[in-house]
Amino acid sequence: MQEDPFVPKAGSASLALEFDGPALDFYFLLLPKATMLPVAAAIEPLRIANQVTNRCLFRWYIMTEDGQPITCSNGMKVTPDLPLSTLPNESLGFVCAGVEPHEAASEATLNWLRRETRYGRRIGGICTGAFALAQAGLLRDKPFTLHWENQPGFIETFPDLIPSPNSFEINDKLMTCGGGNAATDLMLNLIESRHGKQLAIIVADMCLHARSGSVAKPQKSNYAVAIGSRNQRLLTALQLMQETIEEPLSISELCERLEISRRQLERLFARHLDQSPMHVYSDMRLTHAFGLMNETSLSVAEIAVASGFNNATHFSRQFKRKFGASPHFFRKGWA
Incomplete structure (x- = not known):
């Protein structure tokens, strides 16, 4: 029997879960100089959820605009699974940025974001992905956030859009987070909403992650x-x-x-x-x-x-x- 590439070999941690529905697909669009930490922090909880339940609850794919490897902010290259593509129904798409976010998104990326939003997809931004979402005109009258370090520059660029100080924001079809461990908190909330609190707890424990709970906390220490x-x-x-x-x-x-x-x-x-x-x-x-x-x-x-x-x-x-x-x-x- 062929192994499912999205379901790792089970470890000692496990959770019996009754679920016969389809896997939920996540697509992560990496822009030039994307920050690798929040991308990994978003994907790993999905992998762990599959591992501890021994089920394919989630699948994840990396995209770049042209399907070519992308160089992240730390200089490492990431090979994508596919170029910009129309997302399947019920899937989630995240635009992931990092340094110099104001010039990272091309017109092709902005058009893709607009098109997927018109199709009713749930779209999100990780770390500084909110810059691309704002450039595409998708943030007006919606709560959103991005990494605290980039918020002053964002406000100067988009004075009519004020980001939240929270680590993440989930609002209907828009999801954003400030990067780093905030991406894990965002995914844990999505996992809990789909498969229950117990799975979110065990995934957080496997990540050695002190979860903030279902309510987002401020990004910076007071x-x-x-x-x-x-x-x-x-x-x-x-x-x-x-x-x-x-x-x-x-x-x-x-x-x-x-x-x-x-x-x-x-x-x-x-x-x-x-x-x-x-x-x-x-x-x-x-x-x-x-x-x-x-x-x-x-x-x-x-x-x-x-x-x-x-x-x-x-x-x-x-x-x-x-x-x-x-x-x-x-x-x-x-x-």
């Missing part, structure tokens, strides 16, 4: 976890800084909002962060600028303004101080 402090004034100060990157507050304005003196604010930052408030604020804005530099086609001058720097020369000097090169170094083909 400031209290990140800095190891629950000082409310410090946390409020950091939140205010993050919210006013494009139009930064002066230290006096920050103190007025917090209802503390400048000396108290400086002591607070020195005690918990070993830095001055202005240094922390500047680093936030420069990190924001770095993200825009890599993830958008905005000009250096536009990025300076979007990061709260009214003087482009000052912005370039500060950027070089932090990152070791001028912003123009990160602008391919720009003078």
Whole structure:
């Protein structure tokens, strides 16, 4: 009897499952420089679900636009199963992107996404796949997400589309996740909705994955976890800084909002962060600028303004101080 390539040899973990229906097919379209981690994190739960039940519950296929191998963001090449194709009925399609997502999707890919959506397919985006979904006009009035690092650049590119801070979003026929382990959480929720909670639990255990549950959690640790402090004034100060990157507050304005003196604010930052408030604020804005530099086609001058720097020369000097090169170094083909 020929073995099913989608059902690995059973291990010690197993689950008896009563199911005689057809397998659910997943198609993953990899764009140039796609991030490999979330793609693997999406596929492995499907494989494990088949393994522990000894049934072909799911099948998965890799696509590229032309059917040729794709180079991922880590330099590794992935050989696809097929080129862009019309998806079978009831199947799910995911567009998977990574670095430089604003220029990864061709018009052929965007047309494919639009066509499959018109056909009623369930479509999703993994990591920065939301860029392609937005370019195809498929995100309006729908909750969606993408990797937190790329969200500032996304918002600058698509100011009318605001991504969720959550690790994943499932909304009718649209599914998106922020990449990494968020892809596993997304798949575990799809597994649970189709085959029950017990299977999702054992698959999560096999992945050594601390599942967030059926409700998505925020992608980033909150400031209290990140800095190891629950000082409310410090946390409020950091939140205010993050919210006013494009139009930064002066230290006096920050103190007025917090209802503390400048000396108290400086002591607070020195005690918990070993830095001055202005240094922390500047680093936030420069990190924001770095993200825009890599993830958008905005000009250096536009990025300076979007990061709260009214003087482009000052912005370039500060950027070089932090990152070791001028912003123009990160602008391919720009003078």
